[in-house]
Amino acid sequence: MKNHRFTSDFFNRPTPVVARGLLGKFLARRMGKKIVRVIITETEAYCGKKDLACHASKGRTKRTEVMFGPAGHAYVYLIYGMYHCLNIVTGKVDYPAAVLIRGACPVRGRARALAPEGPWGRAASNGMNGPGKLCRFLRIDKTLNDEDLIKSKRLWVEEGVKLKSMQIGRSKRIGIDYAGPYKSKLWRFFVKRWTF
DNA sequence: CAAGAGATCATCT
DNA sequence: GATGATCTCTTGA
Numbered sequence: 702m703k704n705h706r707f708t709s710d711f712f713n714r715p716t717p718v719v720a721r722g723l724l725g726k727f728l729a730r731r732m733g734k735k736i737v738r739v740i741i742t743e744t745e746a747y748c749g750k751k752d753l754a755c756h757a758s759k760g761r762t763k764r765t766e767v768m769f770g771p772a773g774h775a776y777v778y779l780i781y782g783m784y785h786c787l788n789i790v791t792g793k794v795d796y797p798a799a800v801l802i803r804g805a806c807p808v809r810g811r812a813r814a815l816a817p818e819g820p821w822g823r824a825a826s827n828g829m830n831g832p833g834k835l836c837r838f839l840r841i842d843k844t845l846n847d848e849d850l851i852k853s854k855r856l857w858v859e860e861g862v863k864l865k866s867m868q869i870g871r872s873k874r875i876g877i878d879y880a881g882p883y884k885s886k887l888w889r890f891f892v893k894r895w896t897f
Numbered sequence: 898c899a900a901g902a903g904a905t906c907a908t909c910t
Numbered sequence: 911g912a913t914g915a916t917c918t919c920t921t922g923a
Contacts, residue, residue: 745915754915764908782905784916801915833916843907876915 704729704738705860709851712772716791716798720746721890723789724869727861728805730839731854737839739829740861743804745874746888747788750797754880757797767847768797775856777836777846784833785842789850789858803875804891805829808861868894 704727712719727738747755756778757765767776768790776788776799788799806827829835836842841856850857870893877884 747915756915759909762909778915779905779907781914781916782907786915788915803915831916837917874915879914 706851707773707858707860709771709773711858712789712791712850713793714791716746716748716800717888717890719789719791720744720800720888721869721871723800723802723858724890724892725861725864725867725895727808727859728802728839729857729859730841731856732840738808738859738861739805739835739839740808741802741805741858743802743830743891744889745801745803746791746798746890747801748798748888749792751883752798752880752886753883754874754877755797755799761797765797768799769795770847771849773849773851775845775848775850777841777843777848779843780833785836786832787836787839787841787845801832802835803832803889805835862897865896866894867892 711722723741723744726741728741729736729738749755750758752758757768761769764778767774770790771794772791774790776790777785780786787802790799792798806829828838845856848856870891871887872889873885873887874889
């Protein structure tokens with residue numbers, strides 16, 4: 702089965718739809734000569750400048766500029782001085798929105814069976830259960846900021862294999878208590894249970 | 898198991 | 911000068 706890379710059609714849709722749609726899909730990262738593929742298990746949507754949790758709500762700045770750009774580009778930033786977070790820009794140009802990739806699990810091996818668990822979708826400890834750890838595992842840093850995932854040879858998203866079934870959960874987003882009414886939006890999506 | 902603190906720096910005020 | 915879309919380790923019940 703040939704892995705099918707997503708084009709801008711996939712990312713140029715409402716942000717929560719993209720966030721949900723990315724679950725169970727493959728994130729591919731070239732590391733040297735090897736291509737590492739992981740299955741996305743947890744995402745969050747950050748939707749436009751009205752969304753007080755979205756970095757772009759503070760305005761169009763050098764850092765958030767990428768989010769105002771075309772869908773399918775990577776928005777990578779440094780948080781707490783030591784961790785990187787990977788986002789994928791969604792929607793039309795000038796509409797600042799992105800999906801944060803919060804968790805994934807390996808395509809091969811025992812960890813795959815363990816990935817989803819619990820009502821909060823807390824993934825098993827596989828090295829990629831958390832946005833900071835995921836970026837550490839895949840060696841993602843600011844050199845990949847603004848990377849075009851539609852064309853990139855370093856990072857992209859694929860359809861991957863079809864899972865037999867997948868149960869999806871949703872919740873409030875993590876770590877955004879400052880976001881006023883937007884902190885309670887159910888814009889976090891995670892794989893609860895799957896069969897393959 | 899839960900709660901708290903420290904690490905550490907780009908970005909914005 | 912303050913603050914995070916986090917993680918890990920330590921403490922203590």
